[in-house]
Amino acid sequence: MYSKKLARLAFGLLAEPTFKCTLTRSVSSRVNAVRTLCSWTVCLHHRRKNPLSEGLTRLNVRTVSQTTLDPAEVRKFQAMASKWWDLQGEFAALHSMNDLRVPFIRDNLLNVHGIRQLGKPLAGLRILDVGCGGGVLSEPLGRLGADVRGIDPVEDSVRTAELHSSYDPDLRERVRYQACTLEELAEEELEGFHAVVASEVVEHLADLDAFASCCQQVLKPGGSLFITTINKTNLSYVFGIVAAEQLLRIVPSGTHDWEKFVSPEDLERLLESFGFYVEAIRGMMYNPLTGAWSWQQSTAINYALHAIKRKEEPQPGQVWPESENLDEPGRATNYS
Amino acid sequence: MFTFAKAKLAAVLGIGRQCVALRALNGAQAVRRGFASSERDEEPSTSENELFDIIISGGGMVGTAMACSLGLEPNLAGKKILLLEAGHKKEMNRVPETYSTRVSSISPGSATLLSGMDLCSFLNVLSVWDACSDALITFDKENLQDEMAYIVENDVIVAALTKQLQTLSDHVEVQYRTKVVKYTWPHPYHVSESIPWVQVTLANGKTLHTKLLIGADGPNSMVRREAGIPTVKWNYDQSAVVAVLHLSEPTENNVAWQRFLPTGPIAMLPLSDTESSLVWSTSHQHAEELLQLDEESFVDAINSAFWSNENHSELVETAGSLFRMALSVLMPDSGSARQLPPSVAGIGPKSRVMFPLGMGHATEYIRHRVAIIGDAAHRVHPLAGQGANLGFGDVAYLTKVLSQAAFNGKDLGAMQHLLEFETERQRHNLPMMAAVDLMKRLYSTNAAPMVLLRTFGLQATNTLPPLKEQIMAYASK
Numbered sequence A: 001m002y003s004k005k006l007a008r009l010a011f012g013l014l015a016e017p018t019f020k021c022t023l024t025r026s027v028s029s030r031v032n033a034v035r036t037l038c039s040w041t042v043c044l045h046h047r048r049k050n051p052l053s054e055g056l057t058r059l060n061v062r063t064v065s066q067t068t069l070d071p072a073e074v075r076k077f078q079a080m081a082s083k084w085w086d087l088q089g090e091f092a093a094l095h096s097m098n099d100l101r102v103p104f105i106r107d108n109l110l111n112v113h114g115i116r117q118l119g120k121p122l123a124g125l126r127i128l129d130v131g132c133g134g135g136v137l138s139e140p141l142g143r144l145g146a147d148v149r150g151i152d153p154v155e156d157s158v159r160t161a162e163l164h165s166s167y168d169p170d171l172r173e174r175v176r177y178q179a180c181t182l183e184e185l186a187e188e189e190l191e192g193f194h195a196v197v198a199s200e201v202v203e204h205l206a207d208l209d210a211f212a213s214c215c216q217q218v219l220k221p222g223g224s225l226f227i228t229t230i231n232k233t234n235l236s237y238v239f240g241i242v243a244a245e246q247l248l249r250i251v252p253s254g255t256h257d258w259e260k261f262v263s264p265e266d267l268e269r270l271l272e273s274f275g276f277y278v279e280a281i282r283g284m285m286y287n288p289l290t291g292a293w294s295w296q297q298s299t300a301i302n303y304a305l306h307a308i309k310r311k312e313e314p315q316p317g318q319v320w321p322e323s324e325n326l327d328e329p330g331r332a333t334n335y336s
Numbered sequence B: 001m002f003t004f005a006k007a008k009l010a011a012v013l014g015i016g017r018q019c020v021a022l023r024a025l026n027g028a029q030a031v032r033r034g035f036a037s038s039e040r041d042e043e044p045s046t047s048e049n050e051l052f053d054i055i056i057s058g059g060g061m062v063g064t065a066m067a068c069s070l071g072l073e074p075n076l077a078g079k080k081i082l083l084l085e086a087g088h089k090k091e092m093n094r095v096p097e098t099y100s101t102r103v104s105s106i107s108p109g110s111a112t113l114l115s116g117m118d119l120c121s122f123l124n125v126l127s128v129w130d131a132c133s134d135a136l137i138t139f140d141k142e143n144l145q146d147e148m149a150y151i152v153e154n155d156v157i158v159a160a161l162t163k164q165l166q167t168l169s170d171h172v173e174v175q176y177r178t179k180v181v182k183y184t185w186p187h188p189y190h191v192s193e194s195i196p197w198v199q200v201t202l203a204n205g206k207t208l209h210t211k212l213l214i215g216a217d218g219p220n221s222m223v224r225r226e227a228g229i230p231t232v233k234w235n236y237d238q239s240a241v242v243a244v245l246h247l248s249e250p251t252e253n254n255v256a257w258q259r260f261l262p263t264g265p266i267a268m269l270p271l272s273d274t275e276s277s278l279v280w281s282t283s284h285q286h287a288e289e290l291l292q293l294d295e296e297s298f299v300d301a302i303n304s305a306f307w308s309n310e311n312h313s314e315l316v317e318t319a320g321s322l323f324r325m326a327l328s329v330l331m332p333d334s335g336s337a338r339q340l341p342p343s344v345a346g347i348g349p350k351s352r353v354m355f356p357l358g359m360g361h362a363t364e365y366i367r368h369r370v371a372i373i374g375d376a377a378h379r380v381h382p383l384a385g386q387g388a389n390l391g392f393g394d395v396a397y398l399t400k401v402l403s404q405a406a407f408n409g410k411d412l413g414a415m416q417h418l419l420e421f422e423t424e425r426q427r428h429n430l431p432m433m434a435a436v437d438l439m440k441r442l443y444s445t446n447a448a449p450m451v452l453l454r455t456f457g458l459q460a461t462n463t464l465p466p467l468k469e470q471i472m473a474y475a476s477k
Helices: A003-016 A038-046 A073-080 A092-113 A136-143 A155-166 A169-174 A182-188 A207-216 A234-247 A264-273 B027-033 B061-071 B108-113 B154-167 B221-227 B284-292 B293-306 B314-330 B387-407 B415-442 B449-463 B465-476
Strands: A126-130 A147-151 A174-177 A192-198 A219-230 A278-289 A290-294 A302-311 B051-057 B080-082 B101-106 B125-130 B135-142 B148-151 B172-175 B180-184 B198-204 B207-215 B229-247 B255-260 B262-270 B273-285 B342-346 B354-364 B371-372
Touching: A073 A155, A092 B051, A126 A136, A136 A147, A136 A155, A136 A169, A136 A174, A147 A155, A147 A182, A155 A169, A169 A174, A169 B080, A174 B371, A182 A207, A182 B465, A192 A207, A219 A264, A219 B027, A219 B125, A234 B125, A264 A278, A264 B061, A278 B180, B027 B342, B051 B198, B061 B080, B061 B154, B061 B172, B061 B387, B080 B229, B101 B207, B101 B387, B108 B387, B135 B387, B148 B154, B154 B172, B172 B465, B207 B221, B221 B371, B255 B293, B255 B371, B262 B293, B273 B284, B273 B293, B273 B354, B284 B354, B293 B342, B314 B371, B354 B415, B387 B415, B387 B465
Parallel strands: A126 A147, A126 A192, A147 A174, A192 A219, B051 B080, B051 B207, B080 B172, B125 B255, B207 B371
Antiparallel strands: A219 A302, A278 A290, A278 A302, B101 B148, B125 B135, B180 B198, B198 B207, B229 B273, B229 B342, B229 B354, B255 B262, B262 B273
């Protein structure tokens, strides 16, 4: 086992990635440079040129014209659609991530809504799981009593999810799956959900603005948005791409494209511009030896974010309302 | 002091617990624990009223306690739980006049789990001594306020638990006189067109499905056997004779006495001011003889077992007394005044019973969607009074683990948290079982070197209060 890994290490350091993403967010053609540890400078160069960091040009602009769907990503996940529920397979890390993200979602929702019912703490809450895949996260949320809608553009994944939950009568009633994109759903379900969960999804999207706008549309005022994703740092390149994909094969090679990673600062700025305020950001870390995730101070690699949709639309000339969470410092900015 | 024998039977029970975290399962372990189901041609759909969240197989003390504990756990509210018991319902509206013969010593840890029950007696001091020498060790809690252990009849425990279960009948169901004939195990991974639950086939032909099967069906567990869990076990060539004894005079009966004879330990556990319970572990042949004796000869045999000095040898006596003098020089305060065990006048009207003794330990307590607890997982010699307590410890910890899993939205039969239960309980149970087995072997011989060793060991331990406190703390968990 270790000799194979050593061979892969040698190859990984020299070879090109096996899977090339054709559509990326930045229009630059430098994306497909050879990914080796020697191309640090290339990465740094990309970082400086990231259009998102160029200030507040996107404030208050609602664009639904571009779709969040990325066909290359769809093809990638289509190939792995049957493997969602193999606990030792490609998605093992996602299964063990439930140990962090389910308590994160549950506790934050309980803080806002209080315990509904013993034994079913999330009873009565409607949750949308964007990019649900095989239902890895939808099922625990359903068991906690929530009314879960899982959507995913990959039909095979949705079918796998439906099959897996069909044996359990509790889940059959509470968890529903739909093969569609977020934009399609946003047209039907305006302000229909108490919470939206997009876990390990934003790094696979074609257009983040469209995503944020749709989330804002489907959420009730005061509703919660939960995102877990990977930061865009050198460290996340080393651990998230090189180590995870090429050396240790924690995720299949080519799953992630470093260009699509988004830093928590950028994500926060984006969400704020769409009428959310970010209530919490926490760093997460995966230990490949134990296969377990844990919370950590640094958001350098993985992080989880909880944002709440503001109850009122932000208007120029208006004082921002006091934030509902006591921890958040109250903002009272006057626009004269 | 408690009032005994006429005390009313209170029925409130149980305490749920909260808790902890998890680990991933590596592929090798999953393969080792996986097994093929014997039947493939089941219908893929399950009728809804037959799918339970948890089925507990076996309604003895530990099984019924598990059902109560799960039923009272707030995070498991709304889960469907079923207890299957082959015998009939044990109901007791008031404590019977006479004591029944099977009793257990309940540690404070187990008592917390079973709290709220009126107890028949309590134990303040435990005195253990050797037949082959004068070495004596006394565990007492004089300085501490709590009791060391409680002696309770098994029937009383089960009846109280049953009564509590009746108040939980909205989500805990009990089926008596139900025998299981077959278990069908699911694939450890998701295979389409097959049922992912454990199937339990009853003697009346019905099949039930469950997400988690808990086996509490005793030392000859069918669940353990059918699951193919390897067990390390051996028979001691001993049987235990149990009876209820009437003491010759009423006394403040809060001392448990145990004397190690070469044939095996004889123990007297207090039940009330005038009655005690006898547990005499001895060879099969001797046990049968004891059962055949008439009442008077039986009483004489008991008294002589406790009092006679025929096994003492000169060498050991001299060595023992020299060692004791040396110890008293080093630690002059130690060694309390020697109390003497009460003498027996008669035995209770219910006949004496005997049952064989053995040691057993399942190498695994869990499989995919299966867990075993109590005697099904571990079986010990009664000399330390720990068998039931290990079982109650399993109940408490498994409830804690399942409660946390349910609060995290996990599938109850998933291996992650079951593994955590197994690791923690094996870590606790194995040292205890090893110690009990070691004690039994150590005291089974007449040979002078072993007798000297255990004499010195016992006397030394008796003079070290911190060590005794450690032992009591471990046994009380």
